[in-house]
Amino acid sequence: xxxxxxxxxxxxxxxxxxxxxxxxxxxxxxxxxxxxxxxxxxxxxxxxxxxxxxxxxxxxxxxxxxxxxxxxxxxxxxxxxxxxxxxxxxxxxxxxxxxxxxxxxxxxxxxxxxxxxxxxxxxxxxxxxxxxxxxxxxxxxxxxxxxxxxxxxxxxxxxxxxxxxxxxxxxxxxxxxxxxxxxxxxxxxxxxxxxxxxxxxxxxxxxxxxxxxxxxxxxxxxxxxxxxxxxxxxxxxxxxxxxxxxxxxxxxxxxxxxxxxxxxxxxxxxxxxxxxxxxxxxxxxxxxxxxxxxxxxxxxxxxxxxxxxxxxxxxxxxxxxxxxxxxxxxxxxxxxxxxxxxxxxxxxxxxxxxxxxxxxxxxxxxxxxxxxxxxxxxxxxxxxxxxxxxxxxxxxxxxxxxxxxxxxxxxxxxxxxxxxxxxxxxxxxxxxxxxxxxxxxxxxxxxxxxxxxxxxxxxxxxxxxxxxxxxxxxxxxxxxxxxxxxxxxxxxxxxxxxxxxxxxxxxxxxxxxxxxxxxxxxxxx
Amino acid sequence: xxxxxxxxxxxxxxxxxxxxxxxxxxxxxxxxxxxxxxxxxxxxxxxxxxxxxxxxxxxxxxxxxxxxxxxxxxxxxxxxxxxxxxxxxxxxxxxxxxxxxxxxxxxxxxxxxxxxxxxxxxxxxxxxxxxxxxxxxxxxxxxxxxxxxxxxxxxxxxxxxxxxxxxxxxxxxxxxxxxxxxxxxxxxxxxxxxxxxxxxxxxxxxxxxxxxxxxxxxxxxxxxxxxxxxxxxxxxxxxxxxxxxxxxxxxxxxxxxxxxxxxxxxxxxxxxxxxxxxxxxxxxxxxxxxxxxxxxxxxxxxxxxxxxxxxxxxxxxxx
Numbered sequence: 001x002x003x004x005x006x007x008x009x010x011x012x013x014x015x016x017x018x019x020x021x022x023x024x025x026x027x028x029x030x031x032x033x034x035x036x037x038x039x040x041x042x043x044x045x046x047x048x049x050x051x052x053x054x055x056x057x058x059x060x061x062x063x064x065x066x067x068x069x070x071x072x073x074x075x076x077x078x079x080x081x082x083x084x085x086x087x088x089x090x091x092x093x094x095x096x097x098x099x100x101x102x103x104x105x106x107x108x109x110x111x112x113x114x115x116x117x118x119x120x121x122x123x124x125x126x127x128x129x130x131x132x133x134x135x136x137x138x139x140x141x142x143x144x145x146x147x148x149x150x151x152x153x154x155x156x157x158x159x160x161x162x163x164x165x166x167x168x169x170x171x172x173x174x175x176x177x178x179x180x181x182x183x184x185x186x187x188x189x190x191x192x193x194x195x196x197x198x199x200x201x202x203x204x205x206x207x208x209x210x211x212x213x214x215x216x217x218x219x220x221x222x223x224x225x226x227x228x229x230x231x232x233x234x235x236x237x238x239x240x241x242x243x244x245x246x247x248x249x250x251x252x253x254x255x256x257x258x259x260x261x262x263x264x265x266x267x268x269x270x271x272x273x274x275x276x277x278x279x280x281x282x283x284x285x286x287x288x289x290x291x292x293x294x295x296x297x298x299x300x301x302x303x304x305x306x307x308x309x310x311x312x313x314x315x316x317x318x319x320x321x322x323x324x325x326x327x328x329x330x331x332x333x334x335x336x337x338x339x340x341x342x343x344x345x346x347x348x349x350x351x352x353x354x355x356x357x358x359x360x361x362x363x364x365x366x367x368x369x370x371x372x373x374x375x376x377x378x379x380x381x382x383x384x385x386x387x388x389x390x391x392x393x394x395x396x397x398x399x400x401x402x403x404x405x406x407x408x409x410x411x412x413x414x415x416x417x418x419x420x421x422x423x424x425x426x427x428x429x430x431x432x433x434x435x436x437x438x439x440x441x442x443x444x445x446x447x448x449x450x451x452x453x454x455x456x457x458x459x460x461x462x463x464x465x466x467x468x469x470x471x472x473x474x475x476x477x478x479x480x481x482x483x484x485x486x487x488x489x490x491x492x493x494x495x496x497x498x499x500x501x502x503x504x505x506x507x508x509x510x511x512x513x514x515x516x517x518x519x520x521x522x523x524x525x
Numbered sequence: 526x527x528x529x530x531x532x533x534x535x536x537x538x539x540x541x542x543x544x545x546x547x548x549x550x551x552x553x554x555x556x557x558x559x560x561x562x563x564x565x566x567x568x569x570x571x572x573x574x575x576x577x578x579x580x581x582x583x584x585x586x587x588x589x590x591x592x593x594x595x596x597x598x599x600x601x602x603x604x605x606x607x608x609x610x611x612x613x614x615x616x617x618x619x620x621x622x623x624x625x626x627x628x629x630x631x632x633x634x635x636x637x638x639x640x641x642x643x644x645x646x647x648x649x650x651x652x653x654x655x656x657x658x659x660x661x662x663x664x665x666x667x668x669x670x671x672x673x674x675x676x677x678x679x680x681x682x683x684x685x686x687x688x689x690x691x692x693x694x695x696x697x698x699x700x701x702x703x704x705x706x707x708x709x710x711x712x713x714x715x716x717x718x719x720x721x722x723x724x725x726x727x728x729x730x731x732x733x734x735x736x737x738x739x740x741x742x743x744x745x746x747x748x749x750x751x752x753x754x755x756x757x758x759x760x761x762x763x764x765x766x767x768x769x770x771x772x773x774x775x776x777x778x779x780x781x782x783x784x785x786x787x788x789x790x791x792x793x794x795x796x797x798x799x800x801x802x803x804x805x806x807x808x809x810x811x812x813x814x815x816x817x818x819x820x821x822x823x824x825x826x827x828x829x830x831x832x833x834x835x836x837x838x839x840x841x842x843x844x
Contacts, residue, residue, distance in 0.1 A: 106806065107805070110806070110807070110808030113590070113808070114589035114808065114810065115589070116590070116592075130807060131807050131808055132589065132807070132808025132809075133808075135588045135589075135590070136588075136589070136590050139591060141590040234786075234787070235787070289679045289680070290678055290679050290680070292699070292786050473809070474803075476802060476803055476807055477610075477612070477802075477803045480790075480802075484788075486787075487788060488787065491788065493699075493788060509611040
């Protein structure tokens with residue numbers, strides 16, 4: 001009797017519970033199903049532009065350009081700020097800019113392209129070799145700008161190598177944003193270096209001595225053992241990659257071509273030497289024991305808060321690092337160098353020479369005339385007047401003129417209001433040679449000097465202008481094998497033999513195919 | 526309800542719009558139930574069934590610029606790539622093990638916790654404890670991961686305490702041995718309390734007179750728990766178990782992604798994180814869809830098997 005009663009009761013309970021669960025389930029079922037197509041695309045930025053009055057008297061209406069750009073600054077400026085106004089006025093355009101923070105830009109870009117609903121200008125992030133970009137190139141989603149470049153006086157000055165590195169099938173599907181070909185640098189605390197009585201290192205061994213001194217000789221003078229050599233991020237994240245050291249030691253830059261066939265740097269003894277150098281830094285605690293899980297803000301924090309004396313980044317950020325360190329240590333000094341010599345000579349790894357490309361989708365840029373109008377805009381940004389605006393900001397606000405020479409007044413305001421929102425994401429041609437000269441911070445002069453000098457020692461990656469289908473499809477997956485093995489080796493989890501085995505695994509599970517495809521691409525093109 | 530009943534009475538005798546079909550007749554009779562079901566059915570149609578056409582993508586070389594209609598059909602290419610991938614068995618093992626631990630450790634813990642809470646007689650204290658154990662559920666995984674890093678990093682609290690008592694440093698975050706225990710600890714801490722909600726609801730529905738009868742017969746508390754409480758909620762436990770099996774392979778992506786690093790990837794990489802890294806981030810939508818479909822098929826098979834098993838043992842199952 002009891003049993004049946006109980007059974008009945010049980011049934012009721014479970015039904016009501018099922019109902020309750022459906023409710024909970026429907027409330028919480030935000031499980032992401034991004035596989036069903038472009039679901040998370042943002043519509044183009046809401047029109048914040050109010051200055052589109054029907055001004056009939058004006059002969060030429062401002063040309064409206066919408067853009068999706070990567071943003072590496074702190075605050076996104078309001079669209080009606082004086083800098084944007086000045087740009088719009090000079091170029092007779094009205095801009096609708098949609099910014100996405102750099103770290104998320106790449107994720108967003110694939111979805112943006114998938115959605116098909118793109119603004120007139122879409123920036124790519126990093127080298128434009130991602131599979132979703134290549135397939136879009138293949139399907140002619142974007143304009144090929146190569147036939148038009150010569151018409152524009154400033155844009156046509158861009159170096160051929162830069163175009164070659166971003167070209168696909170001989171066509172250029174976007175305007176490259178020029179940057180020095182080799183610009184990575186070890187940025188260090190010059191005041192610490194003076195304190196420990198050393199000179200700027202010229203060789204890898206001197207560099208090691210410097211890191212050791214930073215750890216052991218109490219460079220911040222607080223009497224505590226709380227400093228270390230270099231703030232380093234994850235391999236494959238913020239670097240430096242083992243490649244950087246390997247190239248110093250004479251290894252190729254990722255790939256080398258030997259008798260027509262492609263050889264990967266990991267099979268060169270120099271790569272392992274570079275890795276061993278990193279292992280030495282790790283073993284002697286000259287880098288953070290948790291480096292492999294540090295993200296960029298954390299790693300930068302170690303340098304800014306005077307825990308580490310060196311950080312690896314690019315030459316152009318040294319100035320901003322100095323400002324950030326000076327926030328806590330007012331008499332801090334920062335400097336940097338790019339090349340560390342070894343007994344093999346002096347080398348430095350080269351990159352693409354551009355920071356992604358600005359692409360023009362055919363769906364939103366309908367006619368050739370519109371395309372030319374937009375290219376004109378980017379061409380105009382390299383005119384003298386715009387170059388000065390983008391390099392010096394607004395006179396009286398960001399900079400001043402002393403004896404006919406510009407001088408920066410407020411570097412931080414300039415970075416936030418001009419540099420990050422307008423200069424870096426939008427300018428195609430390097431403005432340094434164009435802008436009016438000024439009295440600048442010695443670090444900026446050094447930047448020019450170092451990147452210019454690097455050109456003489458640069459080792460290029462021969463695969464940069466080439467396409468390998470396997471790399472496009474499975475490159476990320478395969479590179480991970482190498483990166484993980486590198487980290488494990490540096491942290492002493494695997495020995496040399498095991499590391500070599502991982503490299504063989506990389507080679508057999510796709511590396512070989514990639515090499516063959518590059519080979520064919522080089523022979524074919 | 527009443528109007529429905531009246532309408533039925535009026536309609537039944539000579540109405541006969543569908544005289545031949547008794548099913549239709551019965552359906553007409555219950556028409557108001559159907560009306561009430563409409564919102565629910567619509568929900569499933571719009572949000573669950575309709576998006577399913579997207580799985581077709583996994584048999585295509587989906588190119589956003591061409592769209593579903595014009596993309597090439599490639600058959601099982603993406604599935605072949607998945608099954609032939611060097612990492613497939615590693616992924617499968619990692620996913621399966623974590624899912625299994627989840628089921629074998631986390632799930633029983635929620636039951637035990639619910640039973641313990643149920644035995645607490647002091648109402649206010651019980652509510653207080655319940656609230657405390659629910660709270661972590663509302664923290665995001667980023668916070669949980671942050672706490673873990675602070676506690677277990679190489680310079681974290683636990684290691685500092687360990688060094689004080691002369692213990693060597695333990696690399697919790699990089700260790701392949703510690704990865705799964707940490708993941709389980711996080712799940713138990715965060716969702717242990719949350720998992721008890723449905724069980725507690727079921728416990729509240731147990732007939733009190735059964736306890737009274739048992740008490741008169743001299744049963745101890747443990748005996749009552751074993752012979753009354755557990756049998757009463759057995760079917761709920763089984764339903765929960767079957768439903769969990771449906772999502773067997775869906776481990777919390779965020780949680781695992783946040784704890785992953787090159788040194789524990791060997792044991793930590795699961796299908797979800799793999800799809801994110803290789804598929805979504807690279808814009809390889811078809812491949813992502815294929816992996817997702819593969820996971821769902823496994824979930825479906827598991828649910829089907831579990832349901833069959835449950836029925837065999839005389840339980841209700843979920844369908």
